Amino acid sequence: MIDLRLLRENRGDVERKLKKRKEDINLENILKLDDERRRLIKEVELLRRERKLISKGPEAREKGKELKFRIQEIEKNLKDVEEKLKRELLNIPNIPSDYVPDEMKIVKVEGEIKEYDFKVLPHWEIGKILNIFDFERASKISGPRFPLLKGYGVRMEIALLNFFLEENRKSGYKEIITPYLVKEETMFGTGQLPKFEVELYKCERDNLYLIPTAEVTLGNLLRNEILEEDELPIKIQSFSPCFRREAGSYGKETKGLIRNHQFHKVELFKFTKPEESDEKFLSLVEDAEKLLKKLELPYRVVELPADELAFSSGRTFDLEVWMPGEKRWLEVSSCSNCYDFQARRTNTRLRRKDGKIEFVHTINGSGLALGRTMAAILENYQNEDGTVRVPEVLKKYMDCDIIKREG
């Protein structure tokens, strides 16, 4: 949620930055509602004060009655205005930070893109040869675009999970496992609601939503809490399945493990002091990069322009791994600094040593998406005979160094 006071006092600046998102955003109405709100507050507070003053005297009964009706009427209007204002405010995306480039910027390219002297295959074909996926049966059970792994596929998934958790722990992230079904208000907290309802799976009976990322649960973890200054930064990681409806994306980029309704991910998350978030954001990106480096996968880091930022993000770096079988870059991590945007929605604050209270900043990033990373390994480590070498760092987790077809 953007800061109303900031908007009131620096309207031009806010408007200019939001415009870069190329969305239709109406601030006029918000400011009008805010004026109205403040006018009504003044009015009702004056009357309440009067009521308080006479409540001890002899005129409490007759005069109080009249005041009561006047107060009730204004309260009703005020509530109405506040609801409208809140609704508008919840629909405004985060303000892009000053760092955000005008168009997608390639920050760096790392690792070596290998030359292959045979015909390289995309990962879904490799998986078919190795018999480690079964999308047909997944589809029979659940419908299209659900994953089903077997044998070495499962082993690599679990190996990656263990590798990620261990490396991230070394980088200082405490591991936690959260619920995967959450209340509506939780989805509001991190910004999935109200605007992106169609992207979410919902359990109607219980009014619960399946999380599309652990960012949701981690971001809400400290909701309505005030942290002490020296508790920060808080660094956590969480493994979770992610459920996404992917509405409207059928027919594109949907082969194999790439854009499924369900996948596993390890999420990195930080709560920081405002003055530290830029620096802690960059170090989170580095932490995610470390994983790709150790897996020896070629990747690049791109910084997204304003019109590609997610709703809650003020600044985003994507990590994209090279897919030789498809000759393209594939996003395996998206890291965002949300600044105080989510903290306002979740009311997560910090108390300074001098007693002052402020909103914290939140930073999230994948570290990493498991399915896509596996896809990248299959393509980058494939051999001509259809087997796949196991990356050095995964050998101890997989307890083997090559993946062959199994019956």
Added chain:
RNA sequence: GGAGGGGUGGCCGAGCGGACGAAGGCGGCGGUCUUGAAAACCGCUGUGCCGUUUCCACGGCACCGGGGGUUCGAAUCCCUCCCCCUCCGCCA
């Protein structure tokens, strides 16, 4: 799923229609005393919003799980939702 019992300030806990932002205790902060510390004693001790102000601050209103209602007036009465606990049933 069924039957009960609860949610009050950082924590414990009283209040059950007006004098209550809320007794008392603990913790925390400041002070007195002390060579220092402890003890003892004294004072202070939340959050949000609206406004005033150059800062330090100050004034007002609201907040006793959330929302609604009754009443001139609600922490206190009523409704509803959420959360926690106990017992029974079911269950990985």
